[in-house]
Amino acid sequence: MINVSDTVDYDIHRVEDSVLQNSSDCIAIEEPLEIAVRYYKNDEWIVEPLMVTMRTPGDDESLVSGLLFSEGIIQDKAAIDKIIPNGENEGKYDIDNSLIVTLRKGNQLDLKNLQRHFMVNSSCGVCGKGTLNAIEIAYEPKINKEGPIVDIGLITKLPNILKGEQYQFANTGGVHASALLSQQGEVLHLAEDVGRHNALDKLIGHVRCNDMLKPIEQFVMCSGRLGFDIIQKAVMSGIGMIVGIGAPTSLALDLATKFDITLIGFIKKNKYNIYTGNWRISENFGE
Secondary structure, eight states, rough: OOOOOOOOEEEEEETTTEEEEEEEEEEEOOOOEEEEEEEEEEEEEEEEEEEEEEESOOOHHHHHHHHHTTTTTSGGGGGEEEEEEOSBBBBBTOOOOEEEEEETTOOOOOOHHHHHHHHHHOOOOOOOHHHHHHHHHOOOOOSSSSSOEETTTGGGGGHHHHHHHHTTHHHHOOOOOEEEEEETEEEEEEEEEEEEEHHHHHHHHHHHTOOOOGGGGGEESSOOOOHHHHHHHHHHHOOOOEESSSBBBBBHHHHHHTTTTTTEEEOSOOOOEEEEOGEEEESSOOO
């Protein structure tokens, strides 16, 4: 993985106690990333543009692979042959803003379905039932019903646990985070990005490509609100428990209920809401 800067220092004015003073602030970089897919069909290699997404530079390979997993384009890391820069660096910060992912022979790409799916994800007038059906058509998820099992007292500690690992957020205050945790609350991997969807895609891409994901004994935590798209990405990787600091949407609850996912949100100092799947939360954990 290529190391690139994910922050930049800006000269600003800061007001404190009604006093204006010169200062500086650390800002999270946001740059576009163009993604194309190269695949083999009818005895020739075809390159098709997939999408352009805004992201925090860095860990772009995990972002791309996570996106492919989340959208049901691939189900195994072996489907990816390589991910390489596509063209010269572009943009203000001399960053690779274009990547091409080559799929191994035998992996087909349904471009029409894929383009329709990305269009639906970016629109706001989505019918809930039609979208739920589309999830099942794309890829039948397998959610393990046996775990994880998490202690009832752990949940209120999670915001501080997450915050302690959010190094970009500590510097900028302007990025989201997604983390994979053990059922005991250990952070196994954390990804940050200006986009909450990108943070989760980076997380999923990293843990799946490094064989770290064991949904029966792990769960995912996100720093932002829990919308349908966040739950969808988890479903596509078989993740059975999702915790968020914010609140879920109604469509997210519909999807979580449909696939027996435990959905927890609105975590405060001494309380939180279990919206679905309360059986994964134990009052007698470890006994």
